[in-house]
Amino acid sequence: MTPKLAFWLRRAGMYVLLTAIALVFVGPFLILLSAAFKPAGQAVFSFPPDVIPRPPVLTWVKEAWTTIPYPTYLLNSVVYVGVMVPVYIIVSALCAYPLAQMNFRGKNLIFFAILSTMFLPGEVMLLPRFLVVSQLGLADTYAGVILPGLLSAFGIFLLRQTFAGVPREVIDAARTDGCHELRIFWHVMLPAARPTLAILGIFGFISVWNSFIWPMVVLKDSAMYPIALGISYLAGVTGTDVRSLAAGTVISILPVVIFFMIMQRHVLEGMRGAVKG
Amino acid sequence: MAIHVQESHAPSAAPARRGRRKRDVRAPRSGRLPGQRWYTPYLFPLPALILFGVFFAWPAITAIQLSFFDWDAISEPVFVGAGNFARLMSDDRFWTGLGNSLLFLVGMFPLLVVIPLLLAVLVNQRLPGIKTFRMLYYLPVVTSMVAVGVAWEYVFNQQGVLNWILTGFGVLDQPIQYLLDPVWALPALVLVEGWKSMGVFMMIYLAGLQTIPTNLYEAAKVDGASAWHRLRHITVPLIVPYIAVTLTMEMLEAMQVFTSVYVMTQGGPQDSTLTLGYYIWSAAFQKYDMGYASAMGLVLWVLLILMALANYRITKGRTVTP
Numbered sequence: 001m002t003p004k005l006a007f008w009l010r011r012a013g014m015y016v017l018l019t020a021i022a023l024v025f026v027g028p029f030l031i032l033l034s035a036a037f038k039p040a041g042q043a044v045f046s047f048p049p050d051v052i053p054r055p056p057v058l059t060w061v062k063e064a065w066t067t068i069p070y071p072t073y074l075l076n077s078v079v080y081v082g083v084m085v086p087v088y089i090i091v092s093a094l095c096a097y098p099l100a101q102m103n104f105r106g107k108n109l110i111f112f113a114i115l116s117t118m119f120l121p122g123e124v125m126l127l128p129r130f131l132v133v134s135q136l137g138l139a140d141t142y143a144g145v146i147l148p149g150l151l152s153a154f155g156i157f158l159l160r161q162t163f164a165g166v167p168r169e170v171i172d173a174a175r176t177d178g179c180h181e182l183r184i185f186w187h188v189m190l191p192a193a194r195p196t197l198a199i200l201g202i203f204g205f206i207s208v209w210n211s212f213i214w215p216m217v218v219l220k221d222s223a224m225y226p227i228a229l230g231i232s233y234l235a236g237v238t239g240t241d242v243r244s245l246a247a248g249t250v251i252s253i254l255p256v257v258i259f260f261m262i263m264q265r266h267v268l269e270g271m272r273g274a275v276k277g
Numbered sequence: 278m279a280i281h282v283q284e285s286h287a288p289s290a291a292p293a294r295r296g297r298r299k300r301d302v303r304a305p306r307s308g309r310l311p312g313q314r315w316y317t318p319y320l321f322p323l324p325a326l327i328l329f330g331v332f333f334a335w336p337a338i339t340a341i342q343l344s345f346f347d348w349d350a351i352s353e354p355v356f357v358g359a360g361n362f363a364r365l366m367s368d369d370r371f372w373t374g375l376g377n378s379l380l381f382l383v384g385m386f387p388l389l390v391v392i393p394l395l396l397a398v399l400v401n402q403r404l405p406g407i408k409t410f411r412m413l414y415y416l417p418v419v420t421s422m423v424a425v426g427v428a429w430e431y432v433f434n435q436q437g438v439l440n441w442i443l444t445g446f447g448v449l450d451q452p453i454q455y456l457l458d459p460v461w462a463l464p465a466l467v468l469v470e471g472w473k474s475m476g477v478f479m480m481i482y483l484a485g486l487q488t489i490p491t492n493l494y495e496a497a498k499v500d501g502a503s504a505w506h507r508l509r510h511i512t513v514p515l516i517v518p519y520i521a522v523t524l525t526m527e528m529l530e531a532m533q534v535f536t537s538v539y540v541m542t543q544g545g546p547q548d549s550t551l552t553l554g555y556y557i558w559s560a561a562f563q564k565y566d567m568g569y570a571s572a573m574g575l576v577l578w579v580l581l582i583l584m585a586l587a588n589y590r591i592t593k594g595r596t597v598t599p
Contacts, residue, residue, distance in 0.1 A: 014404065021396070022413040025472070028428035029416070031438060035431060045436030047444075095325035104318035110326065117333050119582055123533040123554045124574040127561040128336035128343065136331075151328040181317050210421035212536055217562060228421040232540060235427060242431070249427045253420045260419040264412050267480065 029253075035246035036060055044242050060241065064248030067237060072223060073230035074255075077209055080226055084146055085204040089197060092155030097185050099156070100163035101171060117153045122213065130217050144218045145226075149208070155200050162196040163189055195266065202263045209256045227252045343571035350565045361572035371573060373548050374556035381467055381552060382531040388471025389478045389527040390520065396475065397482035398512065411483070415476035422473065426540030429469045430456065456542055459549040466537050466550055473537075474530060478523050485519035486512065521592035528584045532577065553577050 030051070035044045037056040064070060098104065099111055129148055130139070138144035166189060174184045190197070212228045219225060222233060234240060234248045260267075344361055348354035365371050400411045417425060432439050433455040440452035455465040489512065497507050535554040538544055544551035544559070557577065561570035 011404070014402070018399065018404075018407075018410045021399075022410055025414050025416055025476075027438070028425070028432050029420075031431045032424075032428045043436075044431070045434050047436060047441045049438050049441055091324045091328065095322040098318040098321045102318040104315075107318070110322055113329055113334075114325065117329065119578075119585065120333055120337060121529060121533055121578070121581060123535060123557065124340070124578045124581075125333070125336050126558065127567065127570050127574060128340035129332055130561075131339055131343075131567075132331065132336045147328070148332040151325055151332065156325065181321075185321070206419050210419075210423075212421060212423055213558075228423045231421070231423045231427065235423075235540070245427060246431070249424045253424045256419050256421075257416065260415075261412065264415070265408075267415070 029250075032246045032250055035243050036250045037247075038243055040241075040243075044246075060243040060247035061251065063241070063244040064234065064251065067240060067244065068230055068234045068248070069223070070230065070248070070251070073225050073227045074251075076224060077227040077255075079142070080145065080211070081205055081208045084149055084208045085201055087146075088150045088152050088155060088204055089200050091150050092152055092200065093159050093190060093193070093197075094185070096156050096159035096163055097189055100160045101166070101168075101189075114151075114153050114156050117151065126213065126217055133218060139218060140220045140224075141218075142224060145211075145215050145224070148214065149211070152200075152204075154203075158196055158200065159193060162193040166192045198263070198266050202260070202266060205259055206256055340571045340574055343568050344575050346568040348567040350567055354568070357568065361569050362576075364569065365572055365576065370548060370551065370556060371553075374551050374553040377463060377549070377551055378532050378534065378553040380463055381470065381534050382528060384464065384467035385471045385527055385531045388467070389474055389530070390523050393475050393478035393523070394482045394512075394516065394520075396479040397486055398508065400479070401483055401486045411480075414479060417473045418476040420473075422536035423540055425469060425473050426537055429465075429472075430541060433465055457546055459547045462542050462546060462550045466534070466541060469537050469541070470530070470534055478526070481523055481526075482516060482519055485516050489515050517592065521588065524592070525585055525588050528588065529581060532581055532584070 031049075034051040034053060037053040037058075037060070038044060039053065039055065039057045040059070042054060043050065095110075095114070099107060133139055133144045133148065136144075138147065170188060170192075171184060174188055179187075209226075210228050211226055212232070215224075215226050215229050216232075219229070222230075225233065231245075231249055231252050235245055343354070345356060345358060346354040347357045347360065396414060400407055400414065431437055434440070435452045435454050439455070440449065443449040444452060453461055455461045493511050494507055497511060502510070533554045534552045535558060538550050538552055538555045539558075542550040544555050553573070554577075557570050557573045560566045560573065
């Protein structure tokens with residue numbers, strides 16, 4: 001065997017392995033996809049699996065779309081993402097700037113307060129936070145869903161890390177030029193942190209789009225459901241065809257999957273910064 | 278602090294000069310500059326601090342308070358002292374939940390701490406199209422647990438693909454209804470939870486691997502070290518700080534499993550998938566047993582902190598920098 005042949009064989013074997021593993025991660029979604037487009041006469045489950053819909057039909061997509069108020073849920077999720085992602089990034093950045101670039105009394109206290117939220121896991125906070133939100137009259141409102149999700153220790157840490165890397169001279173130069181702190185924040189710090197902001201945007205989008213437990217606890221009125229909660233609702237509607245549930249689920253993950261595929265090149269960089277931080 | 282020390286050392290300096298010297302000598306990176314008001318550094322974190330106060334500090338205090346009361350969310354709360362904690366000690370379902378959560382912790386360890394490291398080594402190779410594979414492995418991470426739960430119910434179906442594979446290879450004689458079987462339901466959920474988060478852990482390791490200088494591997498190769506030896510003696514020691522991160526994350530995640538249980542089994546069959554997270558939720562929002570739910574939440578909270586501390590103690594000092 002020539003070295004060249006050995007090289008190509010090894011490479012081919014590597015791709016077989018990589019593809020087999022990929023199938024493990026993508027397979028369950030392919031099964032959903034297949035079920036979503038199968039006609040009523042074709043079995044969803046069989047030995048051996050019969051995955052190609054013959055012919056593919058849109059019946060189930062339409063049924064899922066009308067069984068639950070699908071467009072409303074999609075729109076709700078768009079609203080939650082559109083409001084929460086920019087606001088949480090701004091809140092995080094505002095908090096991170098003085099933590100990174102100013103000295104003041106109580107700085108460590110603020111830092112540790114934010115740090116402590118990482119050890120107040122969502123599961124534990126679910127009930128007491130719901131009680132507080134109820135007391136504030138925010139139960140069953142958009143605000144009740146949105147407000148508690150705006151503080152992110154992760155975002156603050158990542159941005160503090162990034163802001164700390166902005167050279168002191170740049171900020172001092174802006175200050176000597178008579179720049180207001182808010183202007184420095186907006187025109188110096190935020191542009192310098194653009195890659196980090198992108199990462200926070202991506203992770204924020206994914207987590208808000210998929211949010212489930214907190215909206216479920218806060219919302220009684222299903223008209224305000226985000227899409228993930230809508231899918232769980234669809235699954236609970238008696239008599240929902242497995243194909244229809246599959247169709248509804250596929251549509252629900254499509255926007256976030258497409259968004260991720262477009263933005264994925266930023267993710268690894270973000271991980272690198274996050275773990276270092 | 279800085280101001281105090283400065284004053285005691287230079288009591289005679291003129292006020293104007295003193296201000297300048299303080300910055301020049303004691304704290305060259307000190308923040309406050311002429312024209313900056315003393316409260317400026319506090320205005321920026323204000324929104325975050327308000328959110329912290331309202332949605333973290335206040336609920337945390339509420340939880341501690343409530344854990345000493347019996348309250349059904351309608352009538353007046355009744356003070357019961359440590360009654361909720363005593364009740365918890367003799368509550369079989371609490372111990373079942375704790376046990377199941379620990380099973381998740383153990384079961385998800387290989388899936389989230391070990392296998393992702395191997396995956397990261399695999400996708401850290403320089404191959405055409407490797408980024409596509411990374412993305413595909415990460416796909417379950419970006420989808421909602423609800424969608425993942427639905428997808429895996431199809432996989433676990435009696436006539437589903439898993440049973441087809443396992444009976445086909447002769448591993449099983451009969452198809453199993455995984456989610457309806459008290460023995461198999463928990464392992465099935467462990468698999469789903471692990472499968473969904475593997476990508477995150479792989480990416481963390483990948484970030485770590487890319488900080489290891491490649492010449493280390495080349496030198497080892499020249500010395501004749503096998504792939505296994507390179508993994509064992511270069512990769513693993515250098516990746517320990519990242520293992521500390523993944524281990525903490527794995528514990529936090531495993532101890533809080535909720536959505537997969539809610540979507541796929543509702544804690545059944547026969548409480549075999551009743552996790553602590555699910556039991557707390559159920560006590561609070563299905564039985565309106567607010568005080569008891571709070572007490573269990575506090576116990577979970579303390580457990581998580583203890584685990585994080587233990588993990589910190591164990592991995593601390595083993596950090597190796599290249």
